[in-house]
Amino acid sequence: VAQDRDLLNAVLSSIGEGIIVLGMNREVVLMNQVAGVMLRRAPAEAVGKPLEQVCHLSEQHKRTGALEPRHELLKDMFQRVTKEVAIEVTRLADDLYCRTLDGTTFSISFIMTPLLKVSEKKVGGAIFAFRDATEEKRVDKAKSEFVSLVSHQLRAPLSTVSVYAELLHTGGRTLTLEQAAYVGEIQAAALAMTELVSDLLEVSRIYLGLVDAA
Numbered sequence: 001v002a003q004d005r006d007l008l009n010a011v012l013s014s015i016g017e018g019i020i021v022l023g024m025n026r027e028v029v030l031m032n033q034v035a036g037v038m039l040r041r042a043p044a045e046a047v048g049k050p051l052e053q054v055c056h057l058s059e060q061h062k063r064t065g066a067l068e069p070r071h072e073l074l075k076d077m078f079q080r081v082t083k084e085v086a087i088e089v090t091r092l093a094d095d096l097y098c099r100t101l102d103g104t105t106f107s108i109s110f111i112m113t114p115l116l117k118v119s120e121k122k123v124g125g126a127i128f129a130f131r132d133a134t135e136e137k138r139v140d141k142a143k144s145e146f147v148s149l150v151s152h153q154l155r156a157p158l159s160t161v162s163v164y165a166e167l168l169h170t171g172g173r174t175l176t177l178e179q180a181a182y183v184g185e186i187q188a189a190a191l192a193m194t195e196l197v198s199d200l201l202e203v204s205r206i207y208l209g210l211v212d213a214a
Helices: 002-014 033-039 071-084 134-170 177-207
Strands: 018-022 028-031 056-060 067-069 096-099 105-117 122-132
Touching: 018 033, 033 122, 056 071, 071 105, 071 122, 105 134, 134 177
Parallel strands: none
Antiparallel strands: 018 028, 018 122, 056 067, 056 096, 096 105, 105 122
């Protein structure tokens, strides 16, 4: 048994994500070294504690940016995972953060899966796998801000094109049928590009949390 446990610990320690094995009361049964480093907590010291006391989860408010405790989220997820044998996954857009033992916080992305006891054919707990998504979130935000900036910069020249095309069309000068067709194509293309830019701006606002996706 001791040999099997040492082998399991070796496997868990080689995984690049934080891994926490939970019992049926949400208590920590096992935690790998990566999780210990990220949570600033010795794995052995975390054993026996409820998950929400080891990983202090919070959510960033969309408008104020303040971090609000979300301990009940882990409890609810654990309930669904163990009762419904479901898999719970979070995304970057969920804006979840974890506060460590020394008070620092990091953006967290995680998955919780049921721990199945094959011999007994029942759920015996859950596996909580998580990672520090701070850098990924920073890159994602920078990408959204870039899209927003480019979209704003495109609006001005598109407006100019639309205005001059309208002047050519209604400025009192007689256009040949071919010229009128060219101007019509310019107007249509400018309108299509303007609508595309507006869509890009709306998407970037959603990603940056400035508007609700609903």
